[in-house]
Amino acid sequence: MTRLATRRMIKIDALPAFTDNYIWLLQDPERRRCAVVDPGDAAPVLAWLAAHPGWQLSDILVTHHHHDHVGGVERLKAASGARVLGPAQEKIPARDLALAEGDQIEVLGHGFRILEVPGHTLGHIAYYQAEQHWLFCGDTLFAGGCGRLFEGSPEQMHESLSRLAALPGQTLVYCTHEYTLSNLRFALAVEPDNRQIARRLEQVSAWRAAGRISLPSNLDLERATNPFLRSGEAAVKERIEQRDGRRERSPSEVFAGLRAWKDTF
Numbered sequence: 618m619t620r621l622a623t624r625r626m627i628k629i630d631a632l633p634a635f636t637d638n639y640i641w642l643l644q645d646p647e648r649r650r651c652a653v654v655d656p657g658d659a660a661p662v663l664a665w666l667a668a669h670p671g672w673q674l675s676d677i678l679v680t681h682h683h684h685d686h687v688g689g690v691e692r693l694k695a696a697s698g699a700r701v702l703g704p705a706q707e708k709i710p711a712r713d714l715a716l717a718e719g720d721q722i723e724v725l726g727h728g729f730r731i732l733e734v735p736g737h738t739l740g741h742i743a744y745y746q747a748e749q750h751w752l753f754c755g756d757t758l759f760a761g762g763c764g765r766l767f768e769g770s771p772e773q774m775h776e777s778l779s780r781l782a783a784l785p786g787q788t789l790v791y792c793t794h795e796y797t798l799s800n801l802r803f804a805l806a807v808e809p810d811n812r813q814i815a816r817r818l819e820q821v822s823a824w825r826a827a828g829r830i831s832l833p834s835n836l837d838l839e840r841a842t843n844p845f846l847r848s849g850e851a852a853v854k855e856r857i858e859q860r861d862g863r864r865e866r867s868p869s870e871v872f873a874g875l876r877a878w879k880d881t882f
């Protein structure tokens with residue numbers, strides 16, 4: 618049997634946590650095994666497992682050390698014996714496997730490559746599955762926005778986002794927060810003439826009004842509408858230069874200007 622023939626069909630759902638976090642739940646229905654990404658709270662995952670008898674939680678994937686991403690890890694590991702994977706450069710509770718740039722791992726029969734994406738935190742990693750086009754990027758790239766710079770520099774975050782933006786356009790962006798609506802309002806303030814941003818804002822507003830999740834996004838859409846991936850665009854550069862009164866900025870300086878503006882938007 619070829620490797621392709623044994624590859625598992627995986628279903629991915631979001632388990633809401635706290636006010637605006639999502640815990641991504643990857644499910645292999647045939648083997649009744651599942652994995653979660655960034656369980657800041659164990660309760661939603663334990664409730665799902667209780668409602669699905671016979672299912673085994675096999676892996677817990679962590680992108681970075683913030684409490685709303687790791688708060689449920691120890692309880693879930695104790696309850697299930699799941700393997701805990703997380704960034705090598707950060708303190709992750711109950712971690713079994715420490716991951717660094719270029720590492721290859723297998724979860725539910727699918728290979729993932731690890732990308733180090735410092736900026737939001739210094740050791741932040743992303744999990745990328747090239748055949749299925751999945752990107753679990755934590756608090757680095759958001760739909761229409763990006764994470765705050767708690768530990769890294771604008772240059773680091775700009776470089777990290779540029780790496781993610783260079784992945785294929787159909788890549789699905791599974792980030793960890795429902796911030797899309799406020800991100801797109803900012804995006805429209807940056808680029809008032811960008812029709813794609815206006816259309817996306819309208820669409821996401823309708824989804825949210827109907828209680829629908831706005832994720833996953835994809836990289837084609839992000840490159841067209843996310844200002845933090847567009848700091849090389851003339852319109853974005855001009856807007857930041859006009860706002861801050863400084864000329865001839867590099868894309869990473871434009872990015873820094875955007876991030877500072879968004880912090881108080």
Ligand SMILES: [Zn+2]
Nearest residue numbers: 681683737756
């Ligand atoms: Zn965070």
